[in-house]
Amino acid sequence: MAANYKALTEDTAMEYVKKNLDIFSEEAVLRCKEIGDGNLNLVFRVWEEISSKSIILKQALPYARIVGEAMPVTLDRARIESEALMLQGELCPALTPKVYRFDRDLYLTVMEDLSDHIILRKGLIEGKEYPNFAENIGEFMAYTLFFTSDLGMDQVRKKQLQKKFINPELCKITEDLVFSEPYFDAAGNKIEPHLLDRVEENWKNKDLIKEVAILKEGFMTKAQALIHGDLHTGSIFVTEKSTKVIDPEFAFYGPMGFDIGAIIGNFILNYAAQPAYMEKDQQKLQHYRSYLLESIRKIWQEFYKEFIELWEIHVKAPIESSNLYKEVYMRNLFEDTLGYAGCKMIRRIYGLAGVADIDNIKELVKRSRAQMLALDIGEMLILKRREIKDIDEVIEKIKSFD
Numbered sequence: 001m002a003a004n005y006k007a008l009t010e011d012t013a014m015e016y017v018k019k020n021l022d023i024f025s026e027e028a029v030l031r032c033k034e035i036g037d038g039n040l041n042l043v044f045r046v047w048e049e050i051s052s053k054s055i056i057l058k059q060a061l062p063y064a065r066i067v068g069e070a071m072p073v074t075l076d077r078a079r080i081e082s083e084a085l086m087l088q089g090e091l092c093p094a095l096t097p098k099v100y101r102f103d104r105d106l107y108l109t110v111m112e113d114l115s116d117h118i119i120l121r122k123g124l125i126e127g128k129e130y131p132n133f134a135e136n137i138g139e140f141m142a143y144t145l146f147f148t149s150d151l152g153m154d155q156v157r158k159k160q161l162q163k164k165f166i167n168p169e170l171c172k173i174t175e176d177l178v179f180s181e182p183y184f185d186a187a188g189n190k191i192e193p194h195l196l197d198r199v200e201e202n203w204k205n206k207d208l209i210k211e212v213a214i215l216k217e218g219f220m221t222k223a224q225a226l227i228h229g230d231l232h233t234g235s236i237f238v239t240e241k242s243t244k245v246i247d248p249e250f251a252f253y254g255p256m257g258f259d260i261g262a263i264i265g266n267f268i269l270n271y272a273a274q275p276a277y278m279e280k281d282q283q284k285l286q287h288y289r290s291y292l293l294e295s296i297r298k299i300w301q302e303f304y305k306e307f308i309e310l311w312e313i314h315v316k317a318p319i320e321s322s323n324l325y326k327e328v329y330m331r332n333l334f335e336d337t338l339g340y341a342g343c344k345m346i347r348r349i350y351g352l353a354g355v356a357d358i359d360n361i362k363e364l365v366k367r368s369r370a371q372m373l374a375l376d377i378g379e380m381l382i383l384k385r386r387e388i389k390d391i392d393e394v395i396e397k398i399k400s401f402d
């Protein structure tokens, strides 16, 4: 740990802003609130009432906030996050918060305050619709993944970037929490008693475990692009018109399908949860679930369209211009996307870190229905990913569980 590192408090965060940033005037009366609700870090909002100017300070703790000091986690994740935000900002300026400074002593990123946006997960739980989201996130993924892959950048530079974004400790968290612990009786799992029989089925399911092991191997070895690494609906801020992707501290060179699968898997988690929230209005429920499924279809289609466009414009080498190669590449990416979506769903039902869409359902019977549905869809995506023809078939298969 850097000698000068100290976790900030609301008071010291304000002092830091006054001393180090020239955003506010010297006489400004500042206020500060710690607003972090994630599993890992501190997030301070500092603002001045009269000018309505504000700023966000995000600081890594030397451990995971959700567990405490018993789970040490490298502070270097703050560097990875700020550097990934800056790179994503170059590729997709409209879809990324502005980073003003990274403090290497305090592992602190100073960035744009997005409080006029809402975390997408919250919006979806409230049943809101975001007409531009699928297009925006499709573009974000196409640009960030294409231009950091061997297709979209110089191959020597790519390897240098890979070195900069080696992120072993955070990858190990994902390897454990997403791909390993849900498949045995790990101490960190949070298994509600009514789920135990269903969870034990997973532990005994040899096919499922084999397929998850294959996906885990891909996560650990397929250095395809600089992926966000944790692209769930809690890592995205939205308004009706705008989308901003935050929190890339898990970024590393990994399989592209892990990002696309994360977003699709989290939309399906919301789909599984919605009957509990909208039970009293079946028409509204049907409408909203169609919206969620349409979003999934559009997210994949927009990503696909943008990615292929970039490929056609930027790739001139004869080998990588092969149309047959493109087909195989996109098919593999589709299968990875489905497999990782399934893994990301299952881990959220009984692994260490839950998901608000489902955890917020107070009534046990309704929560259990949502959990079982998510487990069944997750398992189907992992096991059937090679047989599923296209995104339309994914939607049909999800619907068939009702």
Ligand SMILES: Nc1ncnc2c1ncn2[C@@H]1O[C@H](COP(=O)(O)OP(=O)(O)O)[C@@H](O)[C@H]1O
Binding pocket: 035, 036, 037, 038, 039, 040, 041, 042, 043, 056, 058, 097, 111, 112, 113, 114, 115, 119, 234, 235, 246, 247, 249
């Ligand atoms: N740039 C920002 N503007 C406004 N609020 C933010 C910003 N970044 C994070 N937050 C708030 O802090 C919360 C936690 O941030 P996040 O980056 O997800 O932390 P963690 O890495 O701990 O998961 C978010 O859910 C959001 O409410």
Ligand SMILES: CSC[C@H]1O[C@H](OP(=O)(O)O)[C@H](O)[C@@H]1O
Binding pocket: 038, 039, 040, 064, 066, 173, 174, 177, 230, 234, 235, 247, 353
């Ligand atoms: C002990 S970290 C658990 C979990 O938290 C991260 O997500 P977030 O902080 O965005 O909620 C990541 O998904 C990790 O797997």
